Amino acid sequence: MIGMPASRTWNRIFVALAMAVIAYAVLAPLSSLDVLQSLGMPLLTDKLWFRLATITAMFVVMASAWNIIGGLTGYAAFGNVAFFGIGAYTVGMLITKARWPFLLALPLAPAAAAVFAVLIGLPLLRLRGHYFAVASLGVGVAVGELVQNVDFRGEPLFGGASGLFLPILAVPNRDLYFFYLMLAAAAVSIGVTWAVLRSRFGYGLIAIRENEEAAAVIGVNTTAYKVAAFALAAALTGLAGGVFAQWNVFIDQENSFPIGYNVEMILMALLGGTGTVFGPAAGAVVLQLLIQFLSGSLPITLQIPFVPDDAMPVLAQVVLGVLLTLVVVFAPRGVIDFFGGRSALSIAYLRRSLRETSI
Amino acid sequence: MDPQLELKNVTKRFGGVAAVDGVTFAIGKGEILGVIGPNGAGKTTLLNCISGVYRLDDGDVRWQGASIAGLAPFRVARLGIGRTFQIVKPFTSMTVRENVVAGALFGSDEERPRLGAAFGRADSVLELVGLRSKADLPVSALTIPDRKRLEVARAVATRPKLLLLDEVMAGLNSVEIDDALEMVRAVHESGVTVVLIEHVMRVIVGVCARVVVLDVGRVLADGPPDVVLRDERVIQAYLGERYARRLRGS
Numbered sequence: 038m039i040g041m042p043a044s045r046t047w048n049r050i051f052v053a054l055a056m057a058v059i060a061y062a063v064l065a066p067l068s069s070l071d072v073l074q075s076l077g078m079p080l081l082t083d084k085l086w087f088r089l090a091t092i093t094a095m096f097v098v099m100a101s102a103w104n105i106i107g108g109l110t111g112y113a114a115f116g117n118v119a120f121f122g123i124g125a126y127t128v129g130m131l132i133t134k135a136r137w138p139f140l141l142a143l144p145l146a147p148a149a150a151a152v153f154a155v156l157i158g159l160p161l162l163r164l165r166g167h168y169f170a171v172a173s174l175g176v177g178v179a180v181g182e183l184v185q186n187v188d189f190r191g192e193p194l195f196g197g198a199s200g201l202f203l204p205i206l207a208v209p210n211r212d213l214y215f216f217y218l219m220l221a222a223a224a225v226s227i228g229v230t231w232a233v234l235r236s237r238f239g240y241g242l243i244a245i246r247e248n249e250e251a252a253a254v255i256g257v258n259t260t261a262y263k264v265a266a267f268a269l270a271a272a273l274t275g276l277a278g279g280v281f282a283q284w285n286v287f288i289d290q291e292n293s294f295p296i297g298y299n300v301e302m303i304l305m306a307l308l309g310g311t312g313t314v315f316g317p318a319a320g321a322v323v324l325q326l327l328i329q330f331l332s333g334s335l336p337i338t339l340q341i342p343f344v345p346d347d348a349m350p351v352l353a354q355v356v357l358g359v360l361l362t363l364v365v366v367f368a369p370r371g372v373i374d375f376f377g378g379r380s381a382l383s384i385a386y387l388r389r390s391l392r393e394t395s396i
Numbered sequence: 397m398d399p400q401l402e403l404k405n406v407t408k409r410f411g412g413v414a415a416v417d418g419v420t421f422a423i424g425k426g427e428i429l430g431v432i433g434p435n436g437a438g439k440t441t442l443l444n445c446i447s448g449v450y451r452l453d454d455g456d457v458r459w460q461g462a463s464i465a466g467l468a469p470f471r472v473a474r475l476g477i478g479r480t481f482q483i484v485k486p487f488t489s490m491t492v493r494e495n496v497v498a499g500a501l502f503g504s505d506e507e508r509p510r511l512g513a514a515f516g517r518a519d520s521v522l523e524l525v526g527l528r529s530k531a532d533l534p535v536s537a538l539t540i541p542d543r544k545r546l547e548v549a550r551a552v553a554t555r556p557k558l559l560l561l562d563e564v565m566a567g568l569n570s571v572e573i574d575d576a577l578e579m580v581r582a583v584h585e586s587g588v589t590v591v592l593i594e595h596v597m598r599v600i601v602g603v604c605a606r607v608v609v610l611d612v613g614r615v616l617a618d619g620p621p622d623v624v625l626r627d628e629r630v631i632q633a634y635l636g637e638r639y640a641r642r643l644r645g646s
Contacts (some may be wrong), residue, residue: 172408197470233402236500236511236512237501237511240494240497240498240501240502241498241502242497242502244486244487244488244498244502245488247486247488247489247490248485248486248487249480250449250469250485251481251485251486251487251550253468253469253470253473254447254449254470254472254473254478254479254551255473255478255498255499255503255550255551255554256470256473256474256502256503256504257470257502258470259470283402312629314491365619
């Protein structure tokens with residue numbers, strides 16, 4: 038692991054907690070929630086539980102993938118949703134137009150996204166800082182528009198505004214199937230990050246993030262490394278998109294290229310802690326649950342006096358905005374900094390962070 | 397001595413100003429060469445021309461007989477030419493040891509170590525530069541002289557055949573300079589050709605058998621330090637014409 042040594046006790050506690058959450062996520066659907074019901078916990082209908090858990094796993098993939106280019110390499114990519122959409126449409130096109138089976142089409146989703154990342158990465162990764170951020174945002178928007186509007190012989194090539202309908206996959210328990218598939222993608226994303234941080238490649242990426250000129254003069258092929266990191270992030274994001282396409286059955290520009298995802302995956306990584314293995318995943322889980330809770334999608338809803346129910350989604354956005362501003366200002370290294378024994382949450386910590394983040 | 401690095405008419409212009417103007421000299425294998433000159437003489441620009449940070453406007457840089465002009469900095473590093481920066485550029489989120497591990501993992505193409513071996517290599521380099529006891533500290537805990545040591549350690553870890561040190565003594569007090577000189581000697585004795593770019597004359601006299609003096613981008617003198625430092629043109633460039641006249645006794 039590249040970074041400061043962490044205390045063993047806290048590491049163990051953190052790992053144990055994470056294991057418990059993962060075990061719950063994996064085993065809960067198998068029990069049909071009978072156990073929860075008997076314990077008198079708030080009951081989620083199965084459908085809702087699976088939808089929420091699968092979406093959360095999907096964001097774990099996207100936040101972890103963004104972390105590889107944004108957190109480890111230090112290039113704030115704002116257009117990663119393009120890779121999600123490319124993954125979704127690769128699977129969608131191969132299944133609807135070429136009649137490929139889903140599991141054969143799925144590996145091509147990360148491949149297509151990675152190839153696209155290499156093509157746009159070669160010119161874009163020459164830009165630094167906010168220039169790269171804005172340029173990548175432009176690509177993210179443009180790809181979605183192209184997919185919706187490109188015609189071939191008078192017909193929309195990718196389904197146009199009416200999108201693509203995929204045949205429903207014939208598997209015994211679809212909800213469970215897609216939840217485990219997305220969970221596997223999340224595990225792969227975290228595993229890849231873990232492996233990268235223990236490799237020559239990881240040292241090269243962090244060297245680039247810390248000082249690109251110094252990285253070059255110790256012999257890091259900075260262009261190749263940046264493009265490889267971008268392609269790796271794209272492949273993982275594309276994989277999530279590919280699973281999403283078959284899971285959701287219907288894809289169009291709106292659900293495959295949502296501009297909001299660009300911001301959400303970055304906020305999740307920031308909230309959890311960029312550059313770490315588990316931070317973005319933790320951020321994705323916390324933020325996704327918070328979003329669902331505040332927007333009233335969970336069975337446990339919030340009743341605030343004088344706030345009508347239909348104003349809750351708006352209030353949710355405000356709360357999220359305020360929360361994220363506080364995190365960026367007071368805990369720039371993410372919430373994960375409080376675990377692993379690196380720092381304790383205290384007034385002194387908040388004051389130090391404030392000094393670091395202000396000019 | 398074999399020429400390891402040859403500079404032939406190396407020229408770099410910024411707009412109309414030639415920061416390095418037709419510099420020609422060679423560095424022999426195993427040498428420890430000093431490059432000195434007043435502010436703005438083109439010392440750092442010359443170093444940037446060698447390490448590939450700048451493209452030459454004219455001339456050639458030859459490494460072991462082959463031209464390396466126009467190569468990207470990472471390719472120059474992989475040939476075995478290491479360098480430091482005058483303003484240190486550590487990887488601040490890494491520990492001292494990890495900074496040096498990063499150097500060991502990359503650098504020269506020959507004998508690239510795996511991750512485990514890189515840690516071993518890093519520790520022996522830290523021993524060499526005297527930072528072994530601070531290996532686990534974050535960079536932010538290091539003093540200025542130690543940061544300069546770390547800059548050297550990271551470059552040494554890349555297994556260079558030639559090491560270009562850009563003002564590693566600048567800003568140090570005389571005790572610290574003696575320690576740093578000791579470190580440079582140790583690095584040189586480990587079998588590395590060293591080019592010391594310095595502003596401070598005393599440093600050069602202490603360790604270098606040969607000195608190249610630059611002024612306004614040109615080579616003013618080239619030879620043993622005791623001869624070069626008595627050269628009237630050198631004194632004039634450093635201390636001004638009036639002082640040179642006074643020395644002449646006129």
